[in-house]
Amino acid sequence: MKYEIYYLNGAGKKLDFTQIPYLMETGDLLDFEWQYNSTTNHNSFGGKISDFTKSITSKTINMSVFAWSEAAYKTALNDLIDAIEYDLIRLKPGKLYLNGNYLRCYITAGKFEEWVSPIDFLNLELSITTEYPMWITEREWNFTPGAATVKNAKRYPGRYPYRYASGAASGIINQPSNSPAHFQLVMHGPVADPQCQIAGKTYGVVDTVLGDDEYVVIDSDKNTVTLFCSDGTTQNIYNKRTRGNSVFERLPSGVLDVHWAGGFLLSIVVFEERSVPRWNLSQSERTVMSLAR
Numbered sequence: 532m533k534y535e536i537y538y539l540n541g542a543g544k545k546l547d548f549t550q551i552p553y554l555m556e557t558g559d560l561l562d563f564e565w566q567y568n569s570t571t572n573h574n575s576f577g578g579k580i581s582d583f584t585k586s587i588t589s590k591t592i593n594m595s596v597f598a599w600s601e602a603a604y605k606t607a608l609n610d611l612i613d614a615i616e617y618d619l620i621r622l623k624p625g626k627l628y629l630n631g632n633y634l635r636c637y638i639t640a641g642k643f644e645e646w647v648s649p650i651d652f653l654n655l656e657l658s659i660t661t662e663y664p665m666w667i668t669e670r671e672w673n674f675t676p677g678a679a680t681v682k683n684a685k686r687y688p689g690r691y692p693y694r695y696a697s698g699a700a701s702g703i704i705n706q707p708s709n710s711p712a713h714f715q716l717v718m719h720g721p722v723a724d725p726q727c728q729i730a731g732k733t734y735g736v737v738d739t740v741l742g743d744d745e746y747v748v749i750d751s752d753k754n755t756v757t758l759f760c761s762d763g764t765t766q767n768i769y770n771k772r773t774r775g776n777s778v779f780e781r782l783p784s785g786v787l788d789v790h791w792a793g794g795f796l797l798s799i800v801v802f803e804e805r806s807v808p809r810w811n812l813s814q815s816e817r818t819v820m821s822l823a824r
Contacts, residue, residue, distance in 0.1 A: 536560075538638065540625040544614040547665045552607035558592040560629060563664070563806035589639075590752035599653040605650035615641075627659060632808035635659035665804040666672060672704045674789065674797040700793030703786055704729070708803045709783030713752040719796035720745045727791035729799070730783055732776045739771050741795075751779040752802065 536555055538546040548555040563585045572578050596611070615638040617624045620702035626633040629764060640658035656657065707713050714735050718725035720742050736747055744761040747768070756765040771800025772778045784800060791797055803809075 536632050536788065537767075538614070538625055538627050539633075540617050541621060541623050542617050544615075544617070546611060546614055548592065552596055552598045552603065553594055553611070554597075555592055555594045557770060559590050560592070560627075560659075561665060561807050562590070563589075565806075571576070577712060584715075585664050588661050590636075590659040590661070594655050594657070595652065596655055597650075599651075601651055609740045612641075624662065629808055630811065631667070632666045632805075633665055634659075634661055634666050649730070654762055665806065666808045668803040668809065670705070670707070670799075670801045670803060672789075672799045674700065674702050674704070674791070676794055676796060700791055702789045703798055704782075704789055704801065705786050706782045706784050706801050706803075708801075708805070711783055712804065712805070713802045714782050715751070715798075715800040715802075716749040716778075716800040717800075718747045719798075720812045722792075722795035723796075725792075725795055726773060726799055729789050732780060732789040733773050734778045735773045736768060736771045737773060749778050751781060754779050 534549060538548070540546075540663055546553060564585075564641045566586055567583050568578045592628055596604070596607060600608045614625075618637055619639070621715070624635045624637050627636050637660050638657050639660040641780070642656040642658075643656040644656070661697045686781040699754075699824045702792070716727070718735070720740075723740045724735065724737050725739070725741065725747060726733055728734070736749075738739065739747065739758065741747065741758075742761050746759050748755075748757050748759065749772070755767070756769045756772045789799070791795075
């Protein structure tokens with residue numbers, strides 16, 4: 532089985548751990564553990580678990596570092612430390628990717644072995660530390676204006692043309708996590724006061740007009756509502772969020788209905804979280820499994 536494993540730091544520097552000069556050999560990236568709180572039974576035998584939690588967790592990657600020239604070897608070692616410490620100094624975690632899933636983490640330690648050698652080769656053990664020990668998979672759904680039948684759409688003159696649409700559109704998304712999931716909701720202009728309903732809850736903004744190249748992002752994890760303007764600037768429009776239910780309320784598990792006016796582009800990114808990344812089946816494997824059931 533082929534794996535894609537790499538670290539991406541905050542500056543966009545990618546360290547590929549499956550290509551020369553960095554070749555991962557083994558590690559405990561898939562190991563997981565839940566801690567629990569409990570009370571002891573009155574008879575001192577057994578007890579009762581009240582809840583499960585996760586704390587800051589460390590993992591290990593063992594790899595070899597080598598290159599075909601001394602200059603390339605030294606450059607690889609320098610690039611490695613520079614990329615790692617960029618995130619540490621700024622106190623912002625990078626992302627460790629495994630086949631499309633990622634873990635927000637820091638690389639907090641390195642142990643070099645066999646580095647005193649006449650050849651350009653050494654063994655390296657890296658310590659990975661994560662504040663949030665869950666692997667995240669981003670699943671995106673895009674709903675285009677063409678998906679809706681918009682009747683009596685009206686344009687109003689002004690600096691930014693926008694549309695009030697009386698038509699409606701609907702679709703579905705799949706939230707596969709066992710627990711409510713964080714999301715990003717992106718609504719593109721031109722439109723005024725864009726809103727949608729997901730699983731019966733309203734998400735959107737009021738008193739906001741979006742131009743052709745503008746869009747609003749609601750981020751449930753960061754608790755932010757941001758307007759991205761056509762001139763490249765951004766605005767915090769947290770106070771223009773719709774009220775009633777919270778626009779940061781996580782999405783429940785299952786197949787969810789989506790309803791919106793239909794006159795604008797709508798994108799929803801669901802962040803699936805798992806202790807271990809989902810093992811993805813190929814099309815042929817899915818076919819075999821469906822026939823076997």
